[in-house]
Amino acid sequence: MSKLLIEGVSRVFPGVHGGAPTRALEPISLSVAANDFIAILGPSGCGKSTLLRIVAGLDRPTSGRVLLDGRAVQGPGADRGMVFQSYTLFPWLTVAQNIAFGLRERGVPETDRQAIVAQYVERVGLKGFERHWPRQLSGGMQQRTAIARALANNPEIMLLDEPFGALDTQTRSLMQELLLDIWERERKTVLFVTHDIEEAIFLASRVVVMSARPGRIKSDVPIDLPHPRHYTMKTTADFSALKARLTEEIRVEVLAAGAH
Amino acid sequence: MPRPLEPVGNASRIGLGIAFFVLFVAGWAIATLGGFVSATFLADPLTMLADGWTLLTRFGFAGDIAITVWRVVGGFVLAAAVAVPVGILMGAYKPVEAFLEPFVSFARYLPASAFVPLLILWAGIGETQKLLVIFIGSVFQIILMVAVAVGQTRRDLVEAAYTLGCGERSVVRRVLVPANAPEIAEILRLVLGWAWTYVIVAELIGSSSGIGHMIIDSQALLATGQMIFGIIVIGLIGLVSDFLFKAANRALFPWKLA
Numbered sequence: 001m002s003k004l005l006i007e008g009v010s011r012v013f014p015g016v017h018g019g020a021p022t023r024a025l026e027p028i029s030l031s032v033a034a035n036d037f038i039a040i041l042g043p044s045g046c047g048k049s050t051l052l053r054i055v056a057g058l059d060r061p062t063s064g065r066v067l068l069d070g071r072a073v074q075g076p077g078a079d080r081g082m083v084f085q086s087y088t089l090f091p092w093l094t095v096a097q098n099i100a101f102g103l104r105e106r107g108v109p110e111t112d113r114q115a116i117v118a119q120y121v122e123r124v125g126l127k128g129f130e131r132h133w134p135r136q137l138s139g140g141m142q143q144r145t146a147i148a149r150a151l152a153n154n155p156e157i158m159l160l161d162e163p164f165g166a167l168d169t170q171t172r173s174l175m176q177e178l179l180l181d182i183w184e185r186e187r188k189t190v191l192f193v194t195h196d197i198e199e200a201i202f203l204a205s206r207v208v209v210m211s212a213r214p215g216r217i218k219s220d221v222p223i224d225l226p227h228p229r230h231y232t233m234k235t236t237a238d239f240s241a242l243k244a245r246l247t248e249e250i251r252v253e254v255l256a257a258g259a260h
Numbered sequence: 261m262p263r264p265l266e267p268v269g270n271a272s273r274i275g276l277g278i279a280f281f282v283l284f285v286a287g288w289a290i291a292t293l294g295g296f297v298s299a300t301f302l303a304d305p306l307t308m309l310a311d312g313w314t315l316l317t318r319f320g321f322a323g324d325i326a327i328t329v330w331r332v333v334g335g336f337v338l339a340a341a342v343a344v345p346v347g348i349l350m351g352a353y354k355p356v357e358a359f360l361e362p363f364v365s366f367a368r369y370l371p372a373s374a375f376v377p378l379l380i381l382w383a384g385i386g387e388t389q390k391l392l393v394i395f396i397g398s399v400f401q402i403i404l405m406v407a408v409a410v411g412q413t414r415r416d417l418v419e420a421a422y423t424l425g426c427g428e429r430s431v432v433r434r435v436l437v438p439a440n441a442p443e444i445a446e447i448l449r450l451v452l453g454w455a456w457t458y459v460i461v462a463e464l465i466g467s468s469s470g471i472g473h474m475i476i477d478s479q480a481l482l483a484t485g486q487m488i489f490g491i492i493v494i495g496l497i498g499l500v501s502d503f504l505f506k507a508a509n510r511a512l513f514p515w516k517l518a
Contacts, residue, residue, distance in 0.1 A: 077425060092515045
């Protein structure tokens with residue numbers, strides 16, 4: 001049985017000032033198996049973030065529905081943890097308090113909370129920074145805290161919206177390894193939106209390629225590279241073959257987007 | 261010449277700040293003691309100090325200061341207690357905003373000083389009337405500014421809270437309020453400054469005590485030294501309250517400065 005089921009989800013944004021409405025998403029159907037790591041890859045403006053926001057319950061589909069464990073998604077909830085591209089740590093809370101935010105909302109007792117926070121602080125490598133304010137952290141550290149904050153809530157599925165998009169290349173690849181390491185250990189179901197082809201292949205067990213606006217699913221590519229994955233994998237022949245194939249698919253879409 | 265936006269050192273910041281006060285008093289002293297301005301219109305700094313001393317020692321001016329401070333603080337605390345929650349509700353809930361915003365925007369432009377005669381009619385010339393002037397002058401300003409601040413809360417923080425399991429009420433309590441607390445404190449600091457103008461206006465008419473009352477009394481005697489002393493006392497109290505507010509903000513919101 002699939003963990004997450006997206007059934008004919010489309011999104012039309014009403015026209016601004018009497019303009020024509022924008023079709024952001026054509027009806028999309030996608031089934032995500034439990035413990036799967038799915039990357040949604042597409043050119044900018046293809047509606048991939050809109051799709052993720054609909055799954056999160058932050059946006060409503062014009063048609064279709066989203067089912068998580070067979071239940072229809074009605075709005076945002078703690079069962080779908082989200083990491084945003086922008087830095088969304090609460091600036092008035094310390095790193096530890098940020099990670100504990102969802103636990104506190106659920107009324108988890110103080111001692112359990114501390115244990116869970118300590119565990120995730122350790123896992124994202126932020127030991128010693130528990131009492132820092134978000135603005136004292138680098139971008140990479142902030143996103144690691146955001147990942148820990150979402151994971152600490154123990155969601156059914158993790159939704160990541162280009163979480164490393166604002167980071168420099170070196171930090172970015174370190175963060176990819178960190179995320180992969182966490183996934184290989186916890187096997188949490190993940191939906192990861194990105195426009196970075198290499199990132200998608202390196203992280204995912206399945207890459208879903210989306211077309212230019214209005215977004216449709218163009219192809220669905222299984223990534224059969226073995227785990228645990230190491231960054232040196234990025235230079236292997238298999239990796240390069242996948243990269244060449246996906247690059248070609250995306251290129252066509254970027255050109256199509258440019259032609260509009 | 262310093263370059264634009266280049267920070268200034270702490271010592272020179274304080275030095276420069278004091279320098280202007282010195283310059284100001286020097287200019288005043290030259291104009292008055294040098295005989296350029298008649299003493300009838302403007303007392304010199306020394307006369308002002310002497311008059312101030314007389315006021316404090318012989319006419320119980322300290323009591324006037326105390327009563328004025330009490331009025332400002334009392335009226336202001338009442339206004340803040342009403343306005344901050346209303347402002348938060350307005351910023352958070354758009355129907356509340358649609359309901360109240362037009363009226364508050366209208367009421368904000370009603371000058372508190374124009375209410376003084378009306379309030380004397382309603383509440384007499386006692387303390388209630390003084391508090392009401394300050395209340396009316398502050399409450400609408402605070403409501404509107406708090407509502408705007410809360411309404412501008414970063415949407416992505418609110419969305420993050422929702423995905424972490426927050427409901428509507430806890431988003432208000434755990435995100436909208438703490439995210440805007442420093443700005444609300446800043447708004448209160450600003451409006452407290454305005455409350456000082458209202459209290460003096462309230463005391464100029466129909467009052468038998470307070471700094472404003474002393475100033476209007478001194479006018480009848482052409483005691484410009486006393487009037488200036490009163491005005492300077494108000495300025496000094498403002499400076500001190502500003503300093504206290506800033507210190508409190510630094511202590512309460514360390515995350516802003518970290």
